Amino acid sequence: MITLNSKIPDGPLEEKWTKYKKEAKLVNPANKKKLDIIVVGTGISGAPAASSLGEMGYNVKVFCYQDTPRRAHSVAAQGGINAAKNYKNDGDSVYRLFYDVIKGGDFRAREANVYRIAEVSNQIIDHFTAIGVPFAREYGGTLTTRSFGGVQVSRTFYSSGQTGQQVLLGAYSSLNRQIKAGTVTMFPRREMLDLVIIDGKARGIIVRNLITGEIERHSAHAVVLATGGYGTIYYLSTLAVNSNASAAWKAYRRGAAFANPSFVQIHPSSVPQMNEFQSKLTLMSESLRNDGRVWVPKAKGDRRPANEIPEEERDYYLERRYPAFGNLVPRDVASRAAKERCDAGYGVGPTGLAVNLDFRDAIKKQGKKAIEEKYGNLFEMYRDITGIDSYEEPMRIYPAGHYTMGGLWVDYELMTTITGLFAIGEANFSDHGANRLGASSLMQGAGDGYFILPYTISNYLAPEIKVPRIKTDTPEFQEAEERAVERINRLLSVKGKQTATDFHKKLGKIMWDHCGMTRTEAGLTEALRLIRELREEFWKDLAVPGSADELNQELEKAGRVADFLELGELMVTDALNRRESCGAHFREESQTPDHEALRNDDEYAYVAVWEYNNDQPPVLHREQLKFEFVELKQRSYK
Amino acid sequence: MKLKLKIWKQKNARSGGAFETYDLDGVAPEMSFVEMLALLNQTLVQQGREPVAFDHDCHEGICGSCGMYINGYPHGPVKGLTTCLLSMRHFKDGETIVIEPWRAKPFPVVKDLIVDRSALDKIQVAGGFISVTTGAAADANAVLVSKKKSDLAFDSAACIGCGACVAACKNASAMLFVSAKISQYALLPQGKPEAKERVRAMIAEMDKQSFGSCSNTGACEAQCPKQIKLFNIARLNREYYKAF
Numbered sequence: 063m064i065t066l067n068s069k070i071p072d073g074p075l076e077e078k079w080t081k082y083k084k085e086a087k088l089v090n091p092a093n094k095k096k097l098d099i100i101v102v103g104t105g106i107s108g109a110p111a112a113s114s115l116g117e118m119g120y121n122v123k124v125f126c127y128q129d130t131p132r133r134a135h136s137v138a139a140q141g142g143i144n145a146a147k148n149y150k151n152d153g154d155s156v157y158r159l160f161y162d163v164i165k166g167g168d169f170r171a172r173e174a175n176v177y178r179i180a181e182v183s184n185q186i187i188d189h190f191t192a193i194g195v196p197f198a199r200e201y202g203g204t205l206t207t208r209s210f211g212g213v214q215v216s217r218t219f220y221s222s223g224q225t226g227q228q229v230l231l232g233a234y235s236s237l238n239r240q241i242k243a244g245t246v247t248m249f250p251r252r253e254m255l256d257l258v259i260i261d262g263k264a265r266g267i268i269v270r271n272l273i274t275g276e277i278e279r280h281s282a283h284a285v286v287l288a289t290g291g292y293g294t295i296y297y298l299s300t301l302a303v304n305s306n307a308s309a310a311w312k313a314y315r316r317g318a319a320f321a322n323p324s325f326v327q328i329h330p331s332s333v334p335q336m337n338e339f340q341s342k343l344t345l346m347s348e349s350l351r352n353d354g355r356v357w358v359p360k361a362k363g364d365r366r367p368a369n370e371i372p373e374e375e376r377d378y379y380l381e382r383r384y385p386a387f388g389n390l391v392p393r394d395v396a397s398r399a400a401k402e403r404c405d406a407g408y409g410v411g412p413t414g415l416a417v418n419l420d421f422r423d424a425i426k427k428q429g430k431k432a433i434e435e436k437y438g439n440l441f442e443m444y445r446d447i448t449g450i451d452s453y454e455e456p457m458r459i460y461p462a463g464h465y466t467m468g469g470l471w472v473d474y475e476l477m478t479t480i481t482g483l484f485a486i487g488e489a490n491f492s493d494h495g496a497n498r499l500g501a502s503s504l505m506q507g508a509g510d511g512y513f514i515l516p517y518t519i520s521n522y523l524a525p526e527i528k529v530p531r532i533k534t535d536t537p538e539f540q541e542a543e544e545r546a547v548e549r550i551n552r553l554l555s556v557k558g559k560q561t562a563t564d565f566h567k568k569l570g571k572i573m574w575d576h577c578g579m580t581r582t583e584a585g586l587t588e589a590l591r592l593i594r595e596l597r598e599e600f601w602k603d604l605a606v607p608g609s610a611d612e613l614n615q616e617l618e619k620a621g622r623v624a625d626f627l628e629l630g631e632l633m634v635t636d637a638l639n640r641r642e643s644c645g646a647h648f649r650e651e652s653q654t655p656d657h658e659a660l661r662n663d664d665e666y667a668y669v670a671v672w673e674y675n676n677d678q679p680p681v682l683h684r685e686q687l688k689f690e691f692v693e694l695k696q697r698s699y700k
Numbered sequence: 701m702k703l704k705l706k707i708w709k710q711k712n713a714r715s716g717g718a719f720e721t722y723d724l725d726g727v728a729p730e731m732s733f734v735e736m737l738a739l740l741n742q743t744l745v746q747q748g749r750e751p752v753a754f755d756h757d758c759h760e761g762i763c764g765s766c767g768m769y770i771n772g773y774p775h776g777p778v779k780g781l782t783t784c785l786l787s788m789r790h791f792k793d794g795e796t797i798v799i800e801p802w803r804a805k806p807f808p809v810v811k812d813l814i815v816d817r818s819a820l821d822k823i824q825v826a827g828g829f830i831s832v833t834t835g836a837a838a839d840a841n842a843v844l845v846s847k848k849k850s851d852l853a854f855d856s857a858a859c860i861g862c863g864a865c866v867a868a869c870k871n872a873s874a875m876l877f878v879s880a881k882i883s884q885y886a887l888l889p890q891g892k893p894e895a896k897e898r899v900r901a902m903i904a905e906m907d908k909q910s911f912g913s914c915s916n917t918g919a920c921e922a923q924c925p926k927q928i929k930l931f932n933i934a935r936l937n938r939e940y941y942k943a944f
């Protein structure tokens with residue numbers, strides 16, 4: 063049985079991190095090279111962590127499933143990265159960034175963690191700029207910013223609509239520098255199949271070489287998971303199609319508790335689904351809501367082309383319902399508002415499952431060139447996909463599964479409930495509560511990797527200097543490898559009729575219908591039954607061609623879907639347990655008279671932390687959230 | 701739509717390969733090219749046949765995973781698009797489409813349409829970075845950079861590392877790829893201190909990885925899905941001359 067200790071330093075909010083750093087143990091340079099660290103994942107958290115740890119002198123081994131670390135899905139983040147620089151002189155500060163994130167997350171995140179990420183946010187921008195990330199600039203040569211949802215200041219640094227690409231390539235360049243220096247060894251095209259625990263400590267991983275099919279053992283003094291989120295459980299999402307939950311799930315099954323699994327952000331603006339073969343929903347950055355106005359026709363079922371609908375017959379419903387924040391309400395609010403209009407019959411486009419995002423007024427006011435400069439690549443991408451020119455007519459958008467606030471539970475040191483196993487970036491649960499604000503994911507990922515983990519992991523490793531290199535010929539490695547091989551053989555031996563994709567689509571539909579933007583007791587109960595049935599069917603009727611000792615993409619998919627079939631059940635269990643609405647988790651039973659999320663702080667101001675319990679139902683632990691520095695308030699963007 | 705697909709099949713790096721022909725029905729014009737291939741694979745697996753291996757991930761033209769010759773063109777016949785964003789409405793019902801992996805000596809075939817592009821990573825490892833250690837940076841606004849130069853640096857930095865430029869080049873030259881990175885750093889003051897070492901190291905590694913020479917035909921620019929400009933190569937050459 064696990065016990066939760068969040069290890070939050072005491073003292074005033076703004077002194078906690080300073081105090082921690084002051085007291086944290088260090089490892090002397092000569093000893094660092096005797097210590098091995100495994101980092102799984104090379105996105106905006108993993109690459110910064112690996113390169114920083116390498117710079118410090120640790121011996122780092124990095125793994126990713128892609129052919130090169132530069133392709134991790136952080137590359138697709140569009141809008142920007144937040145920092146409390148206050149370069150716009152608009153009243154921003156570390157405290158305000160902290161408060162916006164706490165409030166945006168609907169008071170379901172840890173104060174101390176959020177304050178710390180706000181504190182390091184400025185350093186992230188400094189660092190990226192110094193390593194050559196071309197952020198957008200003013201004519202005077204300084205960096206510029208833009209606004210994002212849920213805030214009233216302009217604090218988002220960006221590179222056109224490709225900020226994720228630019229910061230990830232920056233992180234990748236630092237990683238390369240350490241590879242050249244010999245402190246980091248890169249293992250691409252490897253998929254983590256299991257975690258190895260020796261004497262209660264994470265000491266290694268089992269991976270499959272995706273080219274040869276070989277099973278490999280890798281050991282270390284500590285293991286860091288930077289493996290991202292699990293939004294692809296919906297099948298259609300804004301994530302890369304190969305993004306998956308398997309590494310985190312394996313850690314969960316080995317004893318790392320999973321926190322708030324049902325907290326999933328449904329992003330309000332993606333290109334709507336066009337057909338049943340579609341593999342992915344492409345995101346249209348939230349930054350577009352800076353200049354785009356969201357509307358639907360005032361008349362039900364009005365199917366005239368958007369440009370033919372006169373101004374007085376348009377319902378700018380976000381501006382109508384939320385005059386203070388208008389089109390820049392947080393994502394969960396914008397998503398539900400779009401769903402509400404479409405469900406009520408006001409949706410646009412061929413399916414009626416879309417709303418307009420209109421740039422007419424912005425183009426009129428600022429000129430086409432200004433809009434092109436800010437969002438050129440997004441307009442292009444939208445045209446490539448839909449054939450529609452958004453300079454001339456509105457984009458059509460609809461919500462899509464996007465980011466998972468839930469993840470592996472970590473303490474203040476970013477360590478999971480398994481000693482020596484750390485989780486950073488989207489893979490952990492720690493900073494975004496029940497809803498993430500736009501441009502905060504790059505901030506949190508990079509902050510964890512560059513400026514937080516290097517301190518906390520050193521504190522853990524200081525007493526480990528006497529531990530010699532971990533051997534891989536131990537019974538623990540043997541057992542973990544056998545388990546991994548057995549599972550692969552099991553997948554291959556079903557020899558049924560349906561592909562992994564068939565099952566993934568079915569699971570995605572169950573999750574979207576019952577554990578998506580809105581949830582009900584009845585729907586969730588039904589989902590539990592459906593998922594269990596589907597899982598049974600999976601192990602009876604799965605078709606995987608080929609063998610284990612070759613490049614086999616169907617086998618890769620099957621393994622990931624098998625894990626999703628278990629994770630889905632945990633997400634639904636968590637959603638059932640939380641009989642309140644908060645942030646992105648909207649229980650229809652718990653809403654205000656004007657249909658906003660209604661929290662229940664007396665009963666649910668806690669992090670729901672689930673412990674794996676073999677074939678029994680998972681055990682729920684509660685980390686009570688203490689709000690010492692902010693007052694719990696019903697969120698309002700009106 | 702009904703299509704005839706002639707696709708390169710190759711078991712692994714050591715074995716030889718050959719074209720195999722597949723008939724595919726039920727292709728919708730709004731599908732992307734990779735969704736069309738996924739449909740083919742779905743059909744093949746259901747028939748108990750081996751699917752076609754190909755790299756693809758983000759499906760929004762930014763990760764650089766996908767890439768193949770489509771009727772002889774890297775990423776297909778439409779300018780400025782990756783394979784994952786190429787829509788099937790650019791093809792005709794009944795058309796035969798020939799699909800091959802990148803053909804370039806530094807990119808050995810791994811399986812079917814998948815090639816090994818790690819040679820590009822090795823060039824980056826050789827010098828594609830600015831040596832600033834985490835924590836050492838001054839305030840981001842301490843160094844002013846003209847908007848024009850910064851925007852140009854961004855245009856160069858938009859390269860997704862897919863390898864289409866190498867595949868398009870009759871010499872399998874990686875000059876457009878290398879010049880994009882060199883240009884990004886050459887245009888920014890932050891890149892200046894290591895400019896000479898960087899360009900020398902990256903060019904040396906490029907040669908070591910047996911990429912061919914540049915003969916300025918511009919095929920790379922024409923096929924680049926991110927429309928990286930040939931001008932970068934001129935800048936690379938200038939940086940290279942300055943480095944000795």
